[in-house]
Structure formats: C-alpha cells, structure tokens
Amino acid sequence: MMPYITITTWEVGDGTDYDASMRNVRDKRLPALKDLGATRVTVVRTSDRTSAAITEWPDEVTRDTAEAAIEAVRVKVHTEDLVRLTGEMRGEVVAEV
Structure with missing residues (x-):
C-alpha cells in the first residue's frame, strides 16, 4: 500500500507576525x-x-479516519494562529524515487 499525501496551502493574516x-x-x-x-x-x-x-499518511484510511480531528486542528490554526486555509489537494502516492 502506498502512502497518502495531503498538500494544504495557508495564508497568514494581514498584520500577523x-x-x-x-x-x-x-x-x-x-x-x-x-x-x-x-x-x-x-x-x-x-x-x-x-x-x-x-502531510504524509500511511494510507488513505488513516487520513480519512482522522478527518474530524483534522478539521478541529484547522479551526485552531485559523482562530488562534490567525492563518487561513486557502487550498487543499490530496491523493495516493503513485510513484517515488
């Protein structure tokens, strides 16, 4: 089984360090x-x-099982760290060197 990857993009709020x-x-x-x-x-x-x-996960099932908890982490990143999610891609690794 190949690893599963998520790539998320983030932006720090204006005026935030x-x-x-x-x-x-x-x-x-x-x-x-x-x-x-x-x-x-x-x-x-x-x-x-x-x-x-x-973010690398051992497999898609592990990532999907953590979905609700990941959303809770993202809320904290937004409200406490003043960083907003701007995009997300995800999928199974199909090749690596």
Missing part, C-alpha cells in the same frame, strides 16, 4: 497531526505570508 504564527503551528498543530497518524509533516514557506504543508 508570520514567524510567531508558524512557531505555534510547529509547536502545537504539527504534533497534533502526528498524534492522528501522520508519518511526516513538512511546511514550506512560499512567500512572505503563505506556506504549503505536505
């Missing part, structure tokens, strides 16, 4: 995803105010 927001995400939100079964989470800064998060 990017580094402070990302510190909260790194220290609180990423461990929560790991606790839900994610095997790896990588956050990439894509501009002054945006990031992409690549």
Whole structure:
C-alpha cells in the first residue's frame, strides 16, 4: 500500500507576525497531526505570508479516519494562529524515487 499525501496551502493574516504564527503551528498543530497518524509533516514557506504543508499518511484510511480531528486542528490554526486555509489537494502516492 502506498502512502497518502495531503498538500494544504495557508495564508497568514494581514498584520500577523508570520514567524510567531508558524512557531505555534510547529509547536502545537504539527504534533497534533502526528498524534492522528501522520508519518511526516513538512511546511514550506512560499512567500512572505503563505506556506504549503505536505502531510504524509500511511494510507488513505488513516487520513480519512482522522478527518474530524483534522478539521478541529484547522479551526485552531485559523482562530488562534490567525492563518487561513486557502487550498487543499490530496491523493495516493503513485510513484517515488
């Protein structure tokens, strides 16, 4: 079985300190995803105010089982860290090197 990946894009609110927001995400939100079964989470800064998060799951079932809890984490990212979700892609890995 191949891993399952989610790629989400995020934007820090106008006037919000990017580094402070990302510190909260790194220290609180990423461990929560790991606790839900994610095997790896990588956050990439894509501009002054945006990031992409690549989350690897062992399989689609693990990710789907965690759906409600993931939504709760996303609400906290939005309300407490002042970062909003701008997009999401997901799917099974079909090739890797």
